Amino acid sequence: MVKVVKTRVEFEGRFRDEYTVVEGEPLEGWSPKSGLKIVGRPHPRVDGAAKVTGSAKYTHDVYLPGMVYGKFLRSPYAHAKITHIDASEAEGLPGVLGVYTYKNAATLGFGGAEKVFKQEVTYQGDVVALVLAQDESVAEDALELIRVEYEPLRPLVDPEEIMGLDSSKDRIVGPKLYERGDLEKGFAEADVIVEESFKTQAALHNCMETHGSVAHWEGDNLVVHTSTQSVFNVRSALSEELGIPQSKIRVVSEFMGGGFGSKFGAGEYTVVAAAAARLLGRPVRIVLDRVEENLATGNRSQTVQWVKIGAKRDGRITAIHLKGLVNVGEDGWVADLGGPAKMMYHCPNVKVELYGVKTNLVSSTAFRAPGYVEGDFALESAVDELARRLNMDPLELRLLNYATRDPVTNSEYSSKALREAYLKGAELIGWRSEPRVVRDGAKIRAKGVAGAIWWGGGGPPAYAEVKVNADGGVTVLTATQDIGTGTRTALAQIAAEELGLPFSSVRVVLGDTITELRSPGSGGSQTLASMGPAVRAAAHDAKNQLLEIASQVYDVAKERLTIREGSIFRSDGSVLCSVGELLGNLGDFSVTGRGAREPNQEGYMVNTFAAQFAEVEVDTETGTLRVLRLVSVHDSGMVVNPLTFTSQVEGGVIMGMGYALWEGRLVDGESGVVINPNLNDYLVARCSDVGEITPTYVEPEDPHTNSLGVKGIGEPPIIGVAPAIANALREAIGVRLRELPFTPERVYSAIKGINPRPTTAKYL
Amino acid sequence: MTALIYPADAKVRLELTVNGERRVGEAEPRMLLVHFIREVLGLTGTHVGCDTSNCGACTVVLNGRAVKSCTVFAVQANGGSLLTVEGLARKGRLHPIQEGFWEKHGLQCGYCTPGMMMAAYDLLQKSPNPTEEEIRRGISGNLCRCTGYVKIVEAIEYAAQKLRSDPSWRSGGD
Ligand code: FES
Ligand code: FES
Numbered sequence: 001m002v003k004v005v006k007t008r009v010e011f012e013g014r015f016r017d018e019y020t021v022v023e024g025e026p027l028e029g030w031s032p033k034s035g036l037k038i039v040g041r042p043h044p045r046v047d048g049a050a051k052v053t054g055s056a057k058y059t060h061d062v063y064l065p066g067m068v069y070g071k072f073l074r075s076p077y078a079h080a081k082i083t084h085i086d087a088s089e090a091e092g093l094p095g096v097l098g099v100y101t102y103k104n105a106a107t108l109g110f111g112g113a114e115k116v117f118k119q120e121v122t123y124q125g126d127v128v129a130l131v132l133a134q135d136e137s138v139a140e141d142a143l144e145l146i147r148v149e150y151e152p153l154r155p156l157v158d159p160e161e162i163m164g165l166d167s168s169k170d171r172i173v174g175p176k177l178y179e180r181g182d183l184e185k186g187f188a189e190a191d192v193i194v195e196e197s198f199k200t201q202a203a204l205h206n207c208m209e210t211h212g213s214v215a216h217w218e219g220d221n222l223v224v225h226t227s228t229q230s231v232f233n234v235r236s237a238l239s240e241e242l243g244i245p246q247s248k249i250r251v252v253s254e255f256m257g258g259g260f261g262s263k264f265g266a267g268e269y270t271v272v273a274a275a276a277a278r279l280l281g282r283p284v285r286i287v288l289d290r291v292e293e294n295l296a297t298g299n300r301s302q303t304v305q306w307v308k309i310g311a312k313r314d315g316r317i318t319a320i321h322l323k324g325l326v327n328v329g330e331d332g333w334v335a336d337l338g339g340p341a342k343m344m345y346h347c348p349n350v351k352v353e354l355y356g357v358k359t360n361l362v363s364s365t366a367f368r369a370p371g372y373v374e375g376d377f378a379l380e381s382a383v384d385e386l387a388r389r390l391n392m393d394p395l396e397l398r399l400l401n402y403a404t405r406d407p408v409t410n411s412e413y414s415s416k417a418l419r420e421a422y423l424k425g426a427e428l429i430g431w432r433s434e435p436r437v438v439r440d441g442a443k444i445r446a447k448g449v450a451g452a453i454w455w456g457g458g459g460p461p462a463y464a465e466v467k468v469n470a471d472g473g474v475t476v477l478t479a480t481q482d483i484g485t486g487t488r489t490a491l492a493q494i495a496a497e498e499l500g501l502p503f504s505s506v507r508v509v510l511g512d513t514i515t516e517l518r519s520p521g522s523g524g525s526q527t528l529a530s531m532g533p534a535v536r537a538a539a540h541d542a543k544n545q546l547l548e549i550a551s552q553v554y555d556v557a558k559e560r561l562t563i564r565e566g567s568i569f570r571s572d573g574s575v576l577c578s579v580g581e582l583l584g585n586l587g588d589f590s591v592t593g594r595g596a597r598e599p600n601q602e603g604y605m606v607n608t609f610a611a612q613f614a615e616v617e618v619d620t621e622t623g624t625l626r627v628l629r630l631v632s633v634h635d636s637g638m639v640v641n642p643l644t645f646t647s648q649v650e651g652g653v654i655m656g657m658g659y660a661l662w663e664g665r666l667v668d669g670e671s672g673v674v675i676n677p678n679l680n681d682y683l684v685a686r687c688s689d690v691g692e693i694t695p696t697y698v699e700p701e702d703p704h705t706n707s708l709g710v711k712g713i714g715e716p717p718i719i720g721v722a723p724a725i726a727n728a729l730r731e732a733i734g735v736r737l738r739e740l741p742f743t744p745e746r747v748y749s750a751i752k753g754i755n756p757r758p759t760t761a762k763y764l
Numbered sequence: 765m766t767a768l769i770y771p772a773d774a775k776v777r778l779e780l781t782v783n784g785e786r787r788v789g790e791a792e793p794r795m796l797l798v799h800f801i802r803e804v805l806g807l808t809g810t811h812v813g814c815d816t817s818n819c820g821a822c823t824v825v826l827n828g829r830a831v832k833s834c835t836v837f838a839v840q841a842n843g844g845s846l847l848t849v850e851g852l853a854r855k856g857r858l859h860p861i862q863e864g865f866w867e868k869h870g871l872q873c874g875y876c877t878p879g880m881m882m883a884a885y886d887l888l889q890k891s892p893n894p895t896e897e898e899i900r901r902g903i904s905g906n907l908c909r910c911t912g913y914v915k916i917v918e919a920i921e922y923a924a925q926k927l928r929s930d931p932s933w934r935s936g937g938d
Contacts, residue, residue, distance in 0.1 A: 054809015257875030484873025650912030
């Protein structure tokens with residue numbers, strides 16, 4: 001029976017109401033104690049063979065007959081007006097099929113053309129022109145033949161500078177305010193107050209597969225292959241821009257090489273490729289190169305934060321005040337730095353004030369736990385300082401102020417085992433059993449801790465189908481994406497478990513809008529908690545149908561039948577038949593089960609939690625900081641696959657280490673030009689850079705989330721890594737570093753009490 | 765290797781052994797080997813992550829040595845012998861390195877995986893019994909943005925062990 005229900009849906013801490021259609025009856029919840037046989041086990045990936053043989057096809061690997069290559073000419077200036085542009089020579093180059101600038105962009109035939117091709121460019125990397133050519137090298141040659149004259153305008157890239165300018169008030173967005181209790185009263189009650197300020201840098205996603213799309217038309221139907229976290233987002237954007245119905249657009253993302261938040265939208269390259277393909281009647285491919293990727297697809301926001309915390313002498317926190325500036329680039333969004341300040345601690349008086357500042361840099365975008373990574377660094381560093389002032393163990397201080405209900409809504413958590421995570425992590429890193437600081441010549445080793453909170457409860461709408469084919473093979477069909485996290489594998493486990501069929505018999509088809517099985521974007525740590533229950537429901541429906549069929553064919557009451565390991569059993573334990581036999585006898589018939597994600601239970605806050613412990617080694621002679629060990633303990637509900645789970649944790653942790661130690665967009669403060677938009681100068685962690693990572697989990701039972709008892713794990717591992725390292729560093733050298741990243745120069749300067757040599761290069 | 769002077773605008777006919785097979789193809793002298801592999805030979809398992817020699821996604825084995833194929837011109841491979849990810853498996857049997865990456869979960873999105881495996885191939889040819897330290901150093905020219913490398917190291921350890929115990933894989937390194 002089909003039911004329409006209204007439900008509250010969360011995405012990265014933002015809520016909206018959705019109507020959702022649910023089918024079927026609620027299923028009994030799974031938990032780590034349910035005695036599951038396939039879920040909860042370390043199954044290698046179902047797509048492993050495709051990936052290790054090189055046969056997995058990513059968007060970059062799509063080459064179609066007659067395909068045309070599109071390449072953008074991008075602005076070398078952060079802010080300039082084009083005074084003259086002449087593309088005639090480029091147009092005349094053999095093999096060039098078209099050149100577009102702001103002058104003729106409208107002829108490309110999509111709605112927002114004049115927003116993509118502008119006369120005034122407002123960040124380095126902004127689009128100036130597009131070349132379409134029969135091959136890539138011709139396109140590149142043609143770019144060099146476009147004559148452009150610019151009148152450089154003054155770029156503004158530094159939010160702190162902009163806040164001080166009267167003439168730039170229109171660049172300020174907000175404030176975005178949050179308040180609970182009475183802040184003044186909270187500080188008046190405090191015996192100890194710490195006030196700290198922090199700066200965090202812009203980080204670049206650097207997914208290994210750059211953004212790109214290949215578009216072609218089959219009659220008046222558009223097919224787009226694209227590296228995306230949301231095929232449906234891309235489809236709706238294309239529909240709007242091209243003025244064609246969604247039902248005429250198919251968006252495919254079968255394999256994709258990472259997103260980390262940067263691939264939620266269609267992107268101008270996709271829209272332009274689709275429009276150009278329509279115009280030329282040929283497939284068009286636009287794939288960004290690494291420098292374009294780093295200049296023009298967004299970043300984690302740079303921030304400046306002021307944190308003030310008041311506490312009683314016994315450690316009880318009475319007030320938290322966070323003020324933040326968020327560099328949103330041209331027109332990005334103000335990520336919620338205040339999440340941790342609002343949500344981490346039981347504190348009655350909290351105020352958060354956030355200002356977005358528009359600058360002549362590319363618009364910022366989501367990046368793995370946007371806002372929370374930055375905000376948690378400030379909050380958890382400040383809490384560590386508070387512990388020092390109070391002479392308390394920083395772990396004890398955190399446990400003392402532990403929130404047992406969500407402090408924002410005062411509702412219960414669906415589950416929360418952060419305390420257990422802290423205790424497990426403390427044990428693993430030897431927090432209490434070993435000295436916190438060890439000196440070894442010029443080297444000092446020390447430990448630090450930080451906590452993390454995130455979302456990841458998922459919700460509707462999410463739909464799936466499970467087909468059991470005539471030979472007993474199973475196909476799970478949905479339109480969600482597997483951006484590398486292991487979605488395919490987890491969904492296969494869930495379907496196999498519910499059906500009672502072997503894991504090896506399940507294949508998962510996803511990443512294609514043609515299924516029309518609505519799925520959320522792969523982000524916000526919500527894929528598993530949204531899609532998993534939908535797949536389970538579909539498998540349940542399919543199982544019911546199988547049992548019904550068996551009951552009729554063999555004339556046995558359905559209630560007396562079960563499916564295990566591919567066979568249908570009678571209640572006395574004897575085998576009735578195999579599923580393959582049952583369906584094989586019916587001729588060409590396959591069972592199709594349908595499933596929908598059930599609405600979230602009312603009244604519970606679903607959050608994920610992590611305890612991060614770092615052990616670092618500082619070389620006081622060089623300022624080099626090495627993370628020897630990072631213990632990362634998670635409460636993300638029940639774990640479906642320990643292999644994919646720990647892999648997520650390891651990957652998130654290392655990204656957090658990169659953020660703490662090396663990564664950061666460097667911008668020349670005067671020209672607004674990015675100094676390191678490549679993988680040579682922008683440093684992501686290499687294999688030899690990192691020490692030991694210990695990924696682990698506590699597994700609370702959670703009957704209030706969804707029928708699987710699962711929460712997400714994509715983002716929590718990166719949150720809290722930087723402050724855990726910062727706090728360990730503080731412990732080691734006796735000085736707090738308040739600006740990320742902790743480069744050797746900064747660490748060395750802090751140890752020696754000198755100021756690093758100022759240059760015009762800034763982490764913005 | 766043949767002479768390296770070619771007219772800039774003309775295409776050059778190349779002949780080389782690719783994954784044990786004779787292949788011919790045409791390339792402009794400026795064409796990078798990685799583009800030749802992907803677009804002319806149609807072997808798209810070798811990926812491009814940067815085309816500036818920083819990421820290693822394009823790593824292949826050329827004349828017995830791992831190279832970043834975005835750092836080599838196609839014409840430089842003329843007459844040579846090339847091994848790409850597509851040539852790792854033999855007679856339908858996965859190479860122990862492939863098996864290791866699958867079994868030990870040495871991948872997430874998989875985009876870096878082919879290059880990573882080719883770097884591992886080179887490493888294990890030179891050093892069949894590497895320490896963890898050697899493995900970490902050996903693949904530090906290959907970036908992975910997803911995994912945190914932990915399971916990649918385990919995958920290579922698995923492969924090393926397997927290769928040592930099964931000598932049939934050690935013959936005929938291309
Ligand atoms: S593509 Fe060759 S090293 Fe990155
Ligand atoms: S698995 Fe995604 S880059 Fe390595």
